[in-house]
Amino acid sequence: MATPVEFPVRAASRTCPVCSKPTEAAFKPFCSKRCANVDLNRWLTDRYVVPVEEGNDRPADDDGASEGAGRHR
Numbered sequence: 001m002a003t004p005v006e007f008p009v010r011a012a013s014r015t016c017p018v019c020s021k022p023t024e025a026a027f028k029p030f031c032s033k034r035c036a037n038v039d040l041n042r043w044l045t046d047r048y049v050v051p052v053e054e055g056n057d058r059p060a061d062d063d064g065a066s067e068g069a070g071r072h073r
Contacts, residue, residue, distance in 0.1 A: 016029070016030050016031035016032075016035050017029060017030070017035075017039070018030060018031075018035040018038050018039055019031060019035055021035075
């Protein structure tokens with residue numbers, strides 16, 4: 001029988017990412033509804049952004065074979 005693989009356990013953040021107060025279970029990972037709303041506002045006003053590579057509309061492995069699938073020539 002194979003030995004089970006153990007993955008490292010990531011330490012849970014115990015402080016609010018907005019104000020650094022201890023987190024509350026009801027609002028995890030935040031300490032309050034206010035901090036959750038502050039974080040949401042930062043996403044909605046583009047203060048936080050996820051970087052993307054410009055100019056590459058299709059994945060590199062897509063050769064266009066799926067375009068027009070189902071059409072007869």
